[in-house]
Amino acid sequence: MQQRGEPADRRERTAQRIVEAAGIVIDRHGYAGATTPEIQRVAGVSRGGFYHHFASKEELGDAVLAHQDAFFRKVSEQAGSGPAPVLWLQALADISHQYTASILADPVLRAAVRLSIEPGPYQTATSYAGPLGAVTAVLNAARDADEIQDHIEPAETARTLVGCYSGVQLLALALAERDALHQQVSAMWSLIMPGLARGPVLNQLRLGPPAS
Numbered sequence: 001m002q003q004r005g006e007p008a009d010r011r012e013r014t015a016q017r018i019v020e021a022a023g024i025v026i027d028r029h030g031y032a033g034a035t036t037p038e039i040q041r042v043a044g045v046s047r048g049g050f051y052h053h054f055a056s057k058e059e060l061g062d063a064v065l066a067h068q069d070a071f072f073r074k075v076s077e078q079a080g081s082g083p084a085p086v087l088w089l090q091a092l093a094d095i096s097h098q099y100t101a102s103i104l105a106d107p108v109l110r111a112a113v114r115l116s117i118e119p120g121p122y123q124t125a126t127s128y129a130g131p132l133g134a135v136t137a138v139l140n141a142a143r144d145a146d147e148i149q150d151h152i153e154p155a156e157t158a159r160t161l162v163g164c165y166s167g168v169q170l171l172a173l174a175l176a177e178r179d180a181l182h183q184q185v186s187a188m189w190s191l192i193m194p195g196l197a198r199g200p201v202l203n204q205l206r207l208g209p210p211a212s
Contacts, residue, residue, distance in 0.1 A: 015053045018043045019067065022060045023108030031061060031120045061115060065127060068112035071099065072130035076137045088142035089197050090205055093189055095138070096165060097209040100181045103169075117170050131162045147201045157196070164188055182209045 021043035025034040036057055040050045054060045075095055085091040103109045115122035132155075139154035168184050171177075177184075189207040197205065 011053070014043075014045065014049065015063075018045060018050060018053055018060065019063050020108055022064055023067075023106070023111040026061075026064065026111035026114055027107045030118050031057075031115055031122065032118075036060075058121065061122060064108055064111050065115060065122065067108045068116075069130040071102065071109070072134040075134040084141070084145070087147060087201060087204060088138055088145055089147050089193070089201060092135070092138045092142070093193070093205060093207055094210055095134075096185055096189070097182060100185050101209070104178060104181065113166075113169050114173070117166055117173075128162060131165075132158050135161050147198060148196055149198055152196060161192065164192065185209075 018039065021039050022034065024042055025039050028034075029038075034057070036050060037047075039057075039060070040047060043050070054063070099109075103113060116127040117123070135158035136155050139148065139152070139157055142148050143152065143154060165185070165188065168181070168188055172181050172184060186208045193205060193207060194202060
């Protein structure tokens with residue numbers, strides 16, 4: 001829905017501002033605790049302006065999750081047709097730290113994580129389709145490159161990895177330790193990667209965040 005006479009670029013900027021405000025409010029209070037008046041206040045828009053762009057809070061939640069899906073869609077596309085990295089498993093570890101850095105910097109991504117892990121309308125398989133698809137694509141590429149052990153089944157392993165990462169996120173949220181996320185993700189990989197990578201590959205991996 002659009003306001004009559006409002007330029008398209010202005011509509012896009014206003015909609016993006018509302019999504020960013022929703023990210024801030026959902027990150028603070030969760031989906032159930034986020035109210036549209038508070039989102040309107042943070043975005044600096046009127047009630048009418050809000051509903052010109054989003055018909056409901058649920059539609060806005062969909063937009064928040066779409067922001068996360070765009071991140072993982074790019075990962076999947078690169079794994080499917082982009083140039084191969086030196087090691088796919090190194091790329092997987094780097095992607096996890098890239099996503100962690102993005103979460104720390106971007107309240108909309110943090111809100112998407114919170115939507116996915118908290119009880120509510122978004123704790124569904126659909127919310128996890130993006131990360132599961134992306135991790136499966138990278139693991140399939142790693143299998144084709146003979147980097148992973150014979151018993152590894154990419155789709156099932158992706159479920160374990162996404163579950164572990166989500167658990168790290170949930171614990172960090174509960175303990176208010178988000179600033180230690182990179183350290184916690186590195187610790188996760190130090191436990192998981194020996195059961196995933198072939199020995200010669202494992203010895204080449206850097207499990208911490210890339211040097212800035």
